[in-house]
Amino acid sequence: MAGSKMTFYAVKLILRLRRNPISVMIDYTSSYRMEFHSSEEDQYNMIKVKEIYDILLAHYGKPPWWSKNPFEVMVGAVLVQNTAWSNVQKVVADFGDNLTPDFVANVTPGELEDLIRPCGFYLGKAACLKRVTKWYQGYGGCQQRVMAGTLEQIREELLAIKGIGKETADVICLYAFYFPTFVIDAYTKRLAERLELPVTLQYEAMKQFFETSLETDTDLFGSYHWLILTNAIRHCKKKPQCGGCPLAAECHYQQN
Numbered sequence: 001m002a003g004s005k006m007t008f009y010a011v012k013l014i015l016r017l018r019r020n021p022i023s024v025m026i027d028y029t030s031s032y033r034m035e036f037h038s039s040e041e042d043q044y045n046m047i048k049v050k051e052i053y054d055i056l057l058a059h060y061g062k063p064p065w066w067s068k069n070p071f072e073v074m075v076g077a078v079l080v081q082n083t084a085w086s087n088v089q090k091v092v093a094d095f096g097d098n099l100t101p102d103f104v105a106n107v108t109p110g111e112l113e114d115l116i117r118p119c120g121f122y123l124g125k126a127a128c129l130k131r132v133t134k135w136y137q138g139y140g141g142c143q144q145r146v147m148a149g150t151l152e153q154i155r156e157e158l159l160a161i162k163g164i165g166k167e168t169a170d171v172i173c174l175y176a177f178y179f180p181t182f183v184i185d186a187y188t189k190r191l192a193e194r195l196e197l198p199v200t201l202q203y204e205a206m207k208q209f210f211e212t213s214l215e216t217d218t219d220l221f222g223s224y225h226w227l228i229l230t231n232a233i234r235h236c237k238k239k240p241q242c243g244g245c246p247l248a249a250e251c252h253y254q255q256n
């Protein structure tokens with residue numbers, strides 16, 4: 001296994017060196033400096049995972065950050081569970097100027113349920129929004145005060161809120177409070193499976209796999225997640241549309 005990986009690595013390195021020797025030297029010098037003590041397998045994963053990112057980035061370009069409004073991110077992260085992103089965008093637009101912690105804390109449960117109804121599961125989601133808003137108000141509704149905490153602490157507090165699972169907690173930590181945590185969702189799992197990345201599909205294992213394969217960087221983690229999502233929407237659907245997929249050369253699945 002290690003031998004075939006090293007062969008793969010050697011071939012990739014030669015191909016990249018031929019294409020762009022200077023950038024490859026800079027890339028690989030910094031990679032080796034950063035991961036000097038890591039195992040051969042870690043180095044292989046690091047190169048592979050970064051290469052996937054580079055391909056997606058070159059194809060789709062740098063994605064915009066979701067929103068500068070942390071509360072909008074929190075609301076969106078709760079609403080998007082089991083529904084299409086377009087429904088979330090519609091509901092967020094319907095909130096208008098009322099997308100604030102004060103409004104969500106004080107509006108009646110019935111009114112809140114009516115507002116978010118297009119996103120489905122509106123009873124549970126409305127109750128969850130009330131709870132997560134109360135948590136945020138414990139920090140005075142202040143992004144900076146949350147960011148003064150540690151990732152571990154904030155993630156744990158979010159996970160203790162009923163209705164907030166690991167994916168939602170990581171979305172909030174990453175996109176609302178800029179903590180470097182990698183978000184795993186159904187699209188990430190699908191891509192990892194189809195590209196045969198050497199990782200199990202359990203949430204924490206996959207999160208650790210990406211985080212240890214990449215430089216710890218909030219912007220990189222956020223961009224990577226959006227790029228996977230973008231590729232999943234355009235190509236790597238449940239029934240994949242592989243024609244034109246930028247990852248086709250890396251992917252054995254399309255040949256099956």
Ligand code: SF4
Pocket residue numbers: 191194235236237240241242245246247248251252253254
């Ligand atoms: S080639 Fe097909 S299966 Fe592979 S990543 Fe692209 S869309 Fe998904």
